[in-house]
Amino acid sequence: MKKNLFLLGLIGMTLLVGCGSDDSSSTELTAPEYAVSADIPGWTFNNEPTELDWYVNFSWFTTPWGEDMTSQKITEETGVTVNFVVPAGNEAEKLNTMIASDTLPDIITLGWWEGQIPEIIDAEMVYALDELAQMYDPYFFEVTNDSRVGWYTSADGHLYQYPNSSYTPEDYEMYDNIAANPIFAVRKDMYEALGSPDMSTPEGFLDALSAAQEMFPEVNGQPLIPFGANGFSSVGNTSLDVWLQDFLAIPFEKDGKLYDRTTDPEYIIWLKTLNQAWRDGLIANDVFIDGRPQMEEKQAQGRYFSMLYQRTDFAAQQQILFANDPDTVYLAIDGPKNSAGDDHVLPGVGIQGWTVTLISKNCEEPDRAIQFLSYMMSEHGQKLIKLGIEGEMYDVVDGEHITKPEVTELLMSDRVSYDRKYGAEDTFWMLQDLPMQLQWSAPTQEPLAQLEEWAYPYTVFASQYGGLTAPIGSEEEKIALKVGTLWGETLPALIRAADEATFDQIFADFVAERDALGFDQLVALQQEIVDTNKAKLGLK
Template identity: 55%
Template structure:
């Protein structure tokens, strides 16, 4: 992509993560069209199908919107459609019930449950039990021990209208110390620090984890496999780590920024056709075609409701990879997918995917106003954010593996001092200002 930008050889449409610096670069270099200017010139229908909140979110200082997101939820979508979160605390059903379905919301109960599971089930299918599974560790740490944990603890982004330092919240530190204690007790397997996604998927399929703080949707294939072998061997969502008050979690649903954004390059020979194509794809008609495909081949109407043909639906349930390769429905062509609108057509969830997803419903919280709040990576503050994130990637394993609580305190103290050296106060002020702008864009207080 960098080479195409440098040589001005971009294709007609460009889709990439909204956080990628090339998005800003293409806009500021004049390499992409303003979608709103194209709509004004060629396609007023665009304004009928585009979400104004999403256009507003991606509106630049010149008043124009150059990018349109997929997988984006505006605040109004939370009112119109059922919304669930992927952030779950999962336990292996058979093991959890065998040890008495313990309350794992407190540090004491959490560690006791891990210990009991390991004692009662030291081996699973001839392999050692892994008491706790997490997301992959990368250069910047693990989501399980950062945003996911903080959301389970209902730690706010702001207090009394001012940005709140979630990383120094007393409950958060208490739980990081709990994981350190779990490691001292032999309950944290070294696998979690080195395993990549492929290894983790394999171990989930083998049922080797007792508990996991992950995105449950990441393992739907493995869940189905376990369910087919034994419905009681699947992973279910239960209340996990909680704050001192045992408040309910505040689990993140999709935000306004979405996943990727699509831009129209000025290299396109037919900008009118490009904007009309985009309008069609984001319209309800286009979304229906993305989701269902061709009528009679992939779907039919039954009792007034559009639904996949039985053999198509069966393939989707049994082998999603084969479904996508053969038919390409649902989320296969994701560059314009509107997950909120998709929910109008989705069949009722079935086990084993139903319980973990529906468990999150009461706890879903809109955090879209806090999306895209970091400074650009090349700015002074942005460079500071990068250094702090990379430092956290080094510090997190040190905290969990610390031999004593005193060693933990020293490591954490040094990390906070490092943050300050990288301009933490300026970074937080930037985020505070961005929160204010974001709330104004979304019409939130």
């Protein structure tokens, strides 16, 4: 969809929008007192001091607005001071409570997969961004990406949400330095001491874990953990289901139809390999009980020999290890492969992005909210979000953007302090445009560069297979919840099975019960979603 066609499609649209869910009347958006233009950013007309509440649905985000140089600069230019609202505990409980009480803050950022998004759109609790932009800031359409707008436009023709960290198929064609996040990592000094063994086969994997445990039984007086993975949840473990299947290059579809990756023979081989590792004492109990905070502590101590994990999720811990002893950092190496030794196929961030941002109808200044989004999404805003303030945090030398040494030093040594002092490098990531930022990005430095660069040749675009979530309240959603819970119970039982015969019985029972729950009905819906996704993306 081209921008001019999108704008033409907006002409004649009603500007009447529903109020919050507790008020069935309609309110008319008040026209601004200034003339808006697609060529001039709205925030330049309207930058008197104001405050916007911004809900971020991630309890771990704790960086305040206004302490650092970058957010101070943004407030100086736009007049907007942000008050972040972050759940103290369970994100879903906080979000559901705000929805039920119709107290959603002005701006809302959620993971794109959250089921509450269609709920609040259907309940008319959020504004159509295109209507706000048409009235208050047509410049918004100049800073959006056509493919992202097309992907996120709802069936009613309106755009209610816009993503961050989104990559389009065109981005994958243009750039060769897009890296998937999951990696198989090993501790450098230990791995090299073992002779840098091949761990891509079940035999090599088990032998390396055993050798590491024998040679390095303790790390600073604490037991070595031979293999680490993401935390277990009620619906499984992303390291040991989705990511492991990706490493094994198990296809998403065959002959145009979704493929049952969970029952693939190659995946079963590796589940049995993990079961053997458990029976050999090579998988610690910690793997089944630790959450991210516990893993971060052990990563910073270098207690894992190997991990199937996301590289960005232990970047801070990698930097701690590097500062203490560069030989103790983690390296990315080829991990589990299928019997044919095929290359890994690792989906990178796709068009869905990571999060989406919406504007609540509780917002008393929707004009300022849409203008603020436009600012953050613009090239000017993205340069601030990525680099910070020119002359104070970076300089432009022969066309290159060079971060000042003291800024880089703090970034690499103490990310928390960097965020509080400087606030760039996507400290405020809610609307980050990573493809746009590539034009200013310096090459990633060690100890993070090797982890990233390893993934380049394996990274693929696979957004057509994302977002296969059944609508809330549908029969398929009920089936999905039951199947997910069943898998969440089955996966740890498979890994801890007493022997292979027990493993086989547990798996057979899972498949039978899964199918009895209506799995085929769920897959039929997911196939429809995939077909729709392909049509949106122009894929066959």
